[in-house]
Amino acid sequence: MPARHRSALLAVFCLLAATAPALADGIMLPREPQIGPRPFYLVDKMKDGPLKQQLSQCTGPFRKTDFSIGHRGAALEFPEHTKESYVAAARTGAGIIECDVTFTKDRELVCRHSQCDLHTTTNILTVPELAAKCSQAFSPADPATGKKASAKCCTSDITLAEFRTLAAKMDGFNPDAKTPEEYQNGTPRWRTDLHANSGTLMTHDESIALIKSLGAKFTPELKAPEVPMPFDGDYTQEKYASQMIAAYKKAGIPSSDVFAQSFNLADVLHWVKTEPDFGAQAVYLEERYEKHGLDPGKPETWKPSMEELKASGVKILGPPIPMMLALNDKKEIAPSEYAKAAKAAGLDLIGWSLERDGPLHKGGGFYHRSVKAAIDRDGDTLTVLDVLAKQVGVRGMFSDWPATTTFYASCTGMK
Template structure:
């Protein structure tokens, strides 16, 4: 295999060699034509329980292809700062056919990619930039061991302008609750992630994300985040204006609606798009939010109202659900589709799952995303068993993953597109 060369050297190569050396897309970003999945998927296979699926996956060597089944959740957030340029490029290199930008707004009503409007204190270096830290809604307050008070801060995109936002550096999401200084507060990456790729994360405006993801040859899934400031913001900036502004950006960039999977946890926003932007709403994802007082129970339809048939009748075509909601255990302790998943499919809803590779080690049951099947989860390889049930027995359309190589690997090995 020919090694990757600096751009100026590549430009001087013969055409035959360029075919193997050139990046697949624009700029100086190298995105191999065949996704690079690395060792992690094989690590997971090695840790599966013995059986036909393990044998099938253990023999798989590709070829691997970019696939819409593999959705980059905030890019490749397991090991890269979420919603950063570097995270998006990593997701594309791993074969993610769709890449996510969670969309919120700045003080001057510009759109940016952040999981939460008020997460800058845990996902960027803002507390280390005095002029911008001074603008945070709640300045850093140190921990006080004597009273048990934890360190805290609250910094929102709506506290600063787009120009100020672009001065920040993206970092791995996390914080140290025992911190006495801002520097200590920002040293809180979970042990099962890494800071190896987080020294210079590039924050992204929404427009930046559209241009980059387009150049990477991937599709788009922007999520309209719930505002954490009173709306209308700054007098007349309503939720509806925010929602319309997000879609207008794709129109301005001449992105076809069929390449965009808009998302929201707010059913009213989905219905707003159905009324005003039917071409984009045709594949809008309604993110599961029907949590009753006791939480969503995949076995009890009364905890997921409106019903699946009512959702479909209202114009929703895609339901995006947490992994646990779609799974149950049978009498033998085997992982099977839940009543929730079966009802969604029976109503004609497509299902997309969230989120693989977001739970850390699975040796203790996997936490939130695996809570309905926890007794069957005791090793990292179980996530491939779960993914197989979701793909084959339920027929999910795609899976969000913090490490898209895992979903790209699975899709290639079982013949999915």
């Protein structure tokens, strides 16, 4: 074979090697994130202006980024906290992936958004032997009285072995259901069941192994127990919190790759005290707006204050989007007083959760409530993200479809 032909053939082989998918634990991963059409759809729906012009000219290459955090994986399209959802998050560029951590009856850790959400996120109600163990059995709706269908099934109701037999589904329920099957057929219309027929539940240890194989970092959230603690005699909150961190140490995961989270400040301070390497980047998830009357525009309601949080050892604060945004005098989306004070106190911010309100043509819901008057189209998702990134200065954003945050970070030069 002539030398020039050998050189050409070698060039082709090199090109194929550069673009071929990599293998991670038997899972095909692209060498560069594959973001699909949604980010471009959002750009098309933006208001005309410099940001739209900049983003409309961005066609890649796209890259994995820690700014893009997979909220429960990629929960907009795949059942949350499943193998499929985590893999989708990695394939679309999430540099950090979340496992919400709770425990089973035999004190084993598993990934679920809530300790008592099995009736809306799995098929448990249609598995008679496990449905019988639920804290609250299925109760059908009664149109004559206006009573809605209900049930309550917790991970603490069943053992790990029993948990493993369940299949995941999209989170949702039908309040007008007459049967368990109808109750579990309640996916919100702006999500999809196309990928939800084989959702694979994950234990916490399995999530660590999978996310490691995907080349991503970790943000486990210690969920608030919905059973009295200590559980089963001597399982205290502190043991629960320590057990979660111990799993990463056992797996050889460096503390720098783990962003442990909790809505309970005591959990964060426990990690700061007992596991300082992990506590150094633990995330205090903001919940005081629900329980303690925190108003993002009134510093007197911020108890502890931003400075007190910082002094206690908290370094990263995780508020929901509406806590960090407000409308300025021109009715434009801008940083809230809360966000500005947090940054002034030296606290890093991580926001949650982009693309969780569904279509935005009517202003969105909870996640856009503080700027609702300025929201009227799906493209405003990127406008909100831009303010959070450039003006608020968040270090990362949770998203239910992390392709969007990957796209934005790649197109604007963020790390």
